[in-house]
Amino acid sequence: MSEPAQPSHRRPGPRSAEWFARAAKTIPGGVNSPVRAFNGVGGTPAFIDHARGAYIYDVDGNEYVDYVGSFGPMILGHADPAVVEAVQKQAAKGLSFGAPTGLETELAELVCSMVDSIESVRMVNSGTEAAMTALRLARGHTGRNKVIKFAGNYHGHVDALLVNAGSGALTLGIPGSPGVPEAVVADTLVATYNDLDSVAEAFKAHGDDIACIMVEPVAGNMNCVPPVPGFLEGLRDLCDQYGALLVFDEVMTGFRVHPGCAQAHFGVRPDVTALGKIVGGGMPVGAVGGPRDVMETLAPTGPVYQAGTLSGHPLGMAAGIATLSQLRDGSVHKAIAPQLDKLLAGLNERAQKHGIGFLTQRVGAMFGMFFTDAEQVSRFDDVAACDTEAFGRFFHTMLDNGVYLAPSAFEAAFISHAHDDTAIERTLDAADIAFATLAHP
Incomplete structure (x- = not known):
């Protein structure tokens, strides 16, 4: 079996690190909301410069397919x-x-x-x-x-x-x-x-x-x-x-x-x-x-x-x-649904391919990813039993390969109307590397 492709570990870059160090001098923890600090996954947060559609761009010029969407509001995509x-x-x-x-x-x-x-x-x-x-x-x-x-x-x-x-x-x-x-x-x-x-x-x-x-x-x-x-x-x-x-x-x-x-x-x-x-x-x-x-x-x-x-x-x-x-007319939600279907089906297929215990759940245009062998996660105790260490490794490999997820295993993910087939395929290509990396640490 061939060795999985290795992430570049190029993201975030030196300018994000510089901004984070500077922020830590005047802002508690360097961030204005705790989950942004990457405490749940380790590492230095990417500082964002701008965003458009399904993508955000950090101060080092890196482009990411974004599934945070400002933690939910960007259902139309960034900068509609x-x-x-x-x-x-x-x-x-x-x-x-x-x-x-x-x-x-x-x-x-x-x-x-x-x-x-x-x-x-x-x-x-x-x-x-x-x-x-x-x-x-x-x-x-x-x-x-x-x-x-x-x-x-x-x-x-x-x-x-x-x-x-x-x-x-x-x-x-x-x-x-x-x-x-x-x-x-x-x-x-x-x-x-x-x-x-x-x-x-x-x-x-x-x-x-x-x-x-x-x-x-x-x-x-x-x-x-x-x-x-x-x-x-x-x-x-x-x-x-x-x-x-x-x-x-x-x-x-x-x-x-x-x-x-x-x-x-x-x-x-x-x-x-x-x-x-x-x-x-x-x-x-x-x-x-x-x-x-x-x-x-x-x-x-x-x-x-x-x-x-x-x-x-x-x-x-x-x-x-x-x-x-x-x-209000529902057309945006109808357009998003098949794109999320493709994304979740592709994620589950790639996790299964690499033998990783993985579960997705969704309602409308929000979804969750759980590293577990369970068939359903329905209570707090179920969530707490999931493998947060695996999520952290998955998160960083996805980030290294241009996909931005919430830096916590306890946050939902969000898709927008701007997530077209190209964005979905880029996400699934990154996920294939991430799951392979988990299977072959």
Whole structure:
């Protein structure tokens, strides 16, 4: 048997290393979000200069097929012409006013027209803000204190929800966080994702004081873990039984797995939805939406206070409108589906060829890769049992051969409308080398 081709180990290059060293002097860990630091895979992060379509380019001039997509929002591809034009036109009019604009209403109307459960929407500045606002809204609307979340689900760095979180918290091995007082999380109940019995037990013990269940309808921060049949429906039933609100954190899944979000894909209607990423077209935008009677609990119509100087930022609103306008008819999602089919089939075929235990899972235009012999990954414990060391080696060989994946075994991957056959074939060629390298270390 011939020896597998060896990666060049040319990426990232010296300019990225220089920027990282410089950044470490003024930025904690050299990065502004922990997962970017490559702590989960080792090595020095690539510093990105620009991006277009399915590709990103680092400061050393290396080109990568990108499956991070800014962790989800770039469903149209990087630097989509319509989105860029909308932002440029608005920037020429002014960046921020601290006063209402028509763009806020236009984006709100667009969101309400696409998501059946949303009649009213409040714009915020990030997914974390959206989750924080949704939690406060649920507590204020119900007059209850406790909230159920799931191990491995990540809802931003909200104090009360940073318990058994996914994403960077898993990569870094942090179950919660110093700086979060015990009293803040005393009303947070942690259940097992895809295990209705654990949720039912929490309701039996605390049903009269549970304000809401907050859940990622597709877990994307412990890699891509879809709900098992009946799980989301069961959560809906339990909330109805006990008078709690069902909150879907669709910061990641919103408009990515379906034009009407994951709730439309699975046919389960939440009471409150947290949005981010795609809703702002890649700009720092989040949103909270739901029925009018629930949303009007927020100030100024109701007693639950929430505010933000830059909420409804004109550039973010313009980018969001330009993005959602292209997604609403479903044609983008229909075009992406066969490309993702090709990618996952090719990855599985090459892993099998080299005898590597490997599993892919997908919902809509997001997917996950797991180094495991299991036939399904459905809970946090399943994810934790996967071979993260193998993923790290795979990651670096893919990077060396021009494919950019999230630098953590606990992050979902994302494909865009710009990933054409050339991008898919380049990815599969790199994967063939990566799997061969794992088989013949």
